[in-house]
Amino acid sequence: MSDAVDGPRPVRFRGGGFRPVSVRGVGVVVFVLLLALIEWGTRAGWISNLTLPRPSDVAATLVALAKSGMLWTHMAPSLTRLAVGSLLGVSAGIGVGVMIGLFSYVRAGLVPLVAALFPIPKIALLPLFVIWFGIDEGSKYALIALGTFTPTVVSTYGAVDNVDRTLVRMGQSFGLSWWSIVRKIVLPGALPGILSGLRVSLAIGIILLVAAEMLGAEYGIGAYILQAGSLYDLERLFAGVVILSVLGVLTSWAIGRVEQRMLRWRV
Amino acid sequence: MDLTLDHITHRYGGMAVLDDIVLDIPAGEILCVIGPSGCGKSTLLRMIGGLEQPDAGRVLQRGPVPEDCLNPLTYVFQDFALLPWRTVAGNVSLVLEDHGLPRARSAQIIADVLARTRLTDFHDALPRQLSGGMKQRVAIARALAVNPAVLLLDEPLSALDSQTRELLMEDLVALWARQPFTGVYVTHNLAEAVRLGHRIAVLSRRPGRLRDVVEIDIPLPERRAGMPELEALQTRLWDLMKEEAMAADQELLHV
Ligand SMILES: Nc1ncnc2c1ncn2[C@@H]1O[C@H](COP(=O)(O)OP(=O)(O)OP(=O)(O)O)[C@@H](O)[C@H]1O
Ligand SMILES: [Mg+2]
Numbered sequence: 001m002s003d004a005v006d007g008p009r010p011v012r013f014r015g016g017g018f019r020p021v022s023v024r025g026v027g028v029v030v031f032v033l034l035l036a037l038i039e040w041g042t043r044a045g046w047i048s049n050l051t052l053p054r055p056s057d058v059a060a061t062l063v064a065l066a067k068s069g070m071l072w073t074h075m076a077p078s079l080t081r082l083a084v085g086s087l088l089g090v091s092a093g094i095g096v097g098v099m100i101g102l103f104s105y106v107r108a109g110l111v112p113l114v115a116a117l118f119p120i121p122k123i124a125l126l127p128l129f130v131i132w133f134g135i136d137e138g139s140k141y142a143l144i145a146l147g148t149f150t151p152t153v154v155s156t157y158g159a160v161d162n163v164d165r166t167l168v169r170m171g172q173s174f175g176l177s178w179w180s181i182v183r184k185i186v187l188p189g190a191l192p193g194i195l196s197g198l199r200v201s202l203a204i205g206i207i208l209l210v211a212a213e214m215l216g217a218e219y220g221i222g223a224y225i226l227q228a229g230s231l232y233d234l235e236r237l238f239a240g241v242v243i244l245s246v247l248g249v250l251t252s253w254a255i256g257r258v259e260q261r262m263l264r265w266r267v
Numbered sequence: 268m269d270l271t272l273d274h275i276t277h278r279y280g281g282m283a284v285l286d287d288i289v290l291d292i293p294a295g296e297i298l299c300v301i302g303p304s305g306c307g308k309s310t311l312l313r314m315i316g317g318l319e320q321p322d323a324g325r326v327l328q329r330g331p332v333p334e335d336c337l338n339p340l341t342y343v344f345q346d347f348a349l350l351p352w353r354t355v356a357g358n359v360s361l362v363l364e365d366h367g368l369p370r371a372r373s374a375q376i377i378a379d380v381l382a383r384t385r386l387t388d389f390h391d392a393l394p395r396q397l398s399g400g401m402k403q404r405v406a407i408a409r410a411l412a413v414n415p416a417v418l419l420l421d422e423p424l425s426a427l428d429s430q431t432r433e434l435l436m437e438d439l440v441a442l443w444a445r446q447p448f449t450g451v452y453v454t455h456n457l458a459e460a461v462r463l464g465h466r467i468a469v470l471s472r473r474p475g476r477l478r479d480v481v482e483i484d485i486p487l488p489e490r491r492a493g494m495p496e497l498e499a500l501q502t503r504l505w506d507l508m509k510e511e512a513m514a515a516d517q518e519l520l521h522v
Pocket of ligand 1: 284
């Protein structure tokens with residue numbers, strides 16, 4: 001023991017960590033392993049085919065769906081709904097969020113309103129939207145728009161609040177116009193927060209898309225999943241779920257790309 | 268452009284911060300302002316720059332503004348205040364963009380101020396790639412770009428290490444020697460004050476009153492670190508400030 005105290009010892013390393021780096025491929029490996037496990041289980045019989053479908057069958061269903069052209073028949077309306085609805089919701093949300101961040105009266109007036117809207121399960125409002133905006137696409141756009149609007153507002157005004165005020169003072173001290181300060185200092189400074197809020201908003205948009213389609217649509221991924229579910233057709237149900245997951249991953253990836261391009265200045 | 272501080276008094280809530288400050292700042296001269304922590308130096312500077320309004324008194328500017336001056340009263344901030352998403356040139360260009368200059372003219376101004384602050388090679392670097400001293404040089408370049416009548420510097424060197432500070436002080440002196448500007452230079456550091464100030468205003472502890480104004484006759488370019496005259500002045504300033512600083516320190520304990 002004593003020479004452990006007296007002799008030279010290397011200092012124990014205790015830094016590091018708390019800084020996630022991107023590790024390529026690990027996500028894919030986890031995915032593949034999980035699928036292989038299920039495939040094995042369903043083939044070996046310790047997962048009954050009433051519990052989970054066989055992944056290879058789901059894949060076959062997807063391929064068949066794509067070949068028959070029905071995949072696109074379902075995807076096209078869903079993507080349109082998601083794009084239109086979330087574009088409306090997100091742009092209105094960013095606009096209102098920036099206004100809340102900049103103007104005391106807007107903040108005082110709208111923050112309680114947003115807080116009141118946020119926790120309402122938007123899907124509960126669908127019947128109302130059907131009356132307001134019609135049974136067709138209008139009500140679905142409105143539902144997705146409202147669902148993406150509230151989280152976007154909250155993350156945007158938080159991001160604007162977090163913009164370094166000394167930068168704003170700097171802009172004023174050089175006599176920049178109000179509009180220049182907003183455009184060149186406040187908005188770029190708020191962009192990281194706005195983009196990370198966008199991830200949440202778009203995921204909520206996908207959830208609402210499916211919910212709306214389940215309640216009434218002839219075509220769309222939600223409708224497809226609902227049909228499969230009512231027939232207890234697990235392969236098709238899971239094929240629908242896979243499409244949704246891919247959609248989620250794709251939107252998240254797209255935002256990641258935008259972040260990489262526009263936030264290159266961050267460390 | 269001359270500045271006159273005409274009986275400036277200010278309070279934050281119930282707390283008096285500045286009390287009846289009267290000062291003249293003639294054109295082409297650097298006035299250093301020293302005083303204990305919390306005595307209202309930054310507040311005073313914000314008032315001179317029009318970023319805050321005094322409760323009583325006025326800041327007056329007299330005389331013509333240089334012809335191609337885009338922003339007469341220009342700040343240099345202690346923490347640089349650079350936009351992290353803009354390059355060095357972009358940060359300088361920010362303060363030119365609102366003035367509708369022809370593109371070639373602003374490119375020429377940018378190249379000129381970057382050359383004067385020895386940053387030409389860092390034209391396209393982002394602030395995060397620069398050291399503290401270089402960041403402050405960018406901030407100085409940005410301030411020079413608008414060709415200010417008065418430079419307002421709030422502890423511009425405080426965030427830097429002492430070697431960098433020494434170098435930047437020489438840079439500031441060289442810039443002044445090349446083209447004398449009016450400056451108000453707030454600092455904690457007596458060595459900076461005696462190197463850069465034609466006059467040094469000493470403020471008392473809060474509420475800040477003008478205790479004394481010390482003049483230094485030695486021309487800026489001839490001053491060197493450790494000159495006996497400057498050392499003596501520094502001691503004199505410290506004697507003036509010591510009691511105030513100690514009392515200010517005590518007060519903080521009783522808040
Ligand atoms: N916006 C504000 N609202 C309320 N009090 C303030 C505000 N700004 C400054 N103060 C107070 O006014 C006093 C003077 O502040 P100021 O920043 O001008 O001091 P200072 O001399 O620059 O101090 P330091 O040497 O630490 O930079 C301080 O006690 C500070 O707490
Ligand atoms: Mg200060």
